Amino acid sequence: MKIALVCPASLPATQFGGIVFLAVDLAREISELGHDVTIYTTDLDFSNGxxxxxxxxxRLEKIKKFKINRTHVWFSFKLFFVNSSMSKQIEDDKPDIIHTIGLRSYQSIVAWRASKKLKIPLVASDQGGLTTHPFFNESDLLLKMLYRIQNFFIKKIIDDATAISAANEYEKEIFSNLNGRSKIEIIRNGINLETLVSKIDFKEKYQINSRFVLFVGRFSKSKGIENLINALNIIKNEEKFLDVHLVIMGVDFGYEQKMEELIKKFDLSENITVIKNPPREDVISAYGESEF
Structure with a gap:
């Protein structure tokens, strides 16, 4: 079977988070079963942002048994990347099925239109962007207009999708509120055990000499980093928490400056380590050495 996975970012842009890893994991596993799998995406590169x-x-890269087809983004606004030539790439390749990941994206609209034009099944997944988009709390008029347009297309995509894959009960409820039909299935995200090996001594590399709590993710207000910093400020002088450190690893999605200002305001620079653009191997090592 010829399968198209469509998403707003892929390798090497690991800073984009769960969408990237879900698409790559699906492509790797499905291609190992003998299917012809291509990820259609943008040319977003690895960076702190x-x-x-x-x-x-x-433009076309083969990784193990699957391919990544990248087309250039000629316009972007926040996380809405327009790569209009992707549509022709998908239609010319004529896949048997399309799976779009990340519904609050231009790419999901392209996938929806291509599935209708080619008259093939469409599977939809999201990864949290429907309700926890990094820029939801901004009051910019253009952004509000964009969300309204996105919401219109999201409803169309969900209504027309052959199947909807939700990662958990919470996400299933969100989809159910948009479409009450019973085509929503919970398929939990898997773990690639091959990646869970690291030779890095995380504490030694980053000179951390105590227990630490770990946050890994985008530096975005919607991720709740502010709550972690406020909580640490409240407990920092309690005896049982004197040796607890907070490690924040990730990339900037509009909140880095405010985060650093908050750390400085509470005089927590000795209690918090911020690691920007962390290598994947360091993240894996941090998971293994963290308390929580």
Whole structure:
């Protein structure tokens, strides 16, 4: 079977988070079963943010048994990346089925339209963007208009999808509120055990000499980093928490400056380590050594 996975970002842009890893994991596992799998995406590159697009990235790259087809983004607003030539790539390749990941994206609209034009099944997944988008709390008029347009297309995509894959009960409830039909299935995200090996001594590398609590994710207000910093400020002088450190690992999605200002305001620079653009191996090592 010829399968198209469509998403707003893929390798090497690991800073984009769960969408990237879900698409790559699906592509790897499905291609191992003998299917012809291609990820259709943008040319977002690895950086401390979400706006570095690189024409030098391979347009078509084979990784193990699957392919990544990248098309250039000629316009972007926040996390809405427009790569209009992707539509022709999908239609020319004529897949048997399309799976779109990340519904609050231009790419999901392209996937929806391509599935209707080619008259093939459409599977939809999200990964949290429906209600926890990094820029939801901003009051910019253009952003509010964009969300209204997105919501219109999201409803269309969900209504027309052959199947909807939700990662958990919470996400299933969100989809159910948009479409009450019983085509929503919970398929929990898997873990690639091959990646859970690291030779890095995390504490030694980052000179951390105590227990630590770990946050890994985008530096975005919607991720609740502010709550962690406020909580640490409240307990920092309690005897049983004197040796507890907070490690924040990730990339900037509009909140890095405010986060650093908050750390400085509470005089927590000795209690918090911020690691920007962390290598994947360091993240894995941090998971293994953290208390929570």
């Amino acid at each position: 979400s706006n570095k697009f690189n024409r030098e990235l391979p």
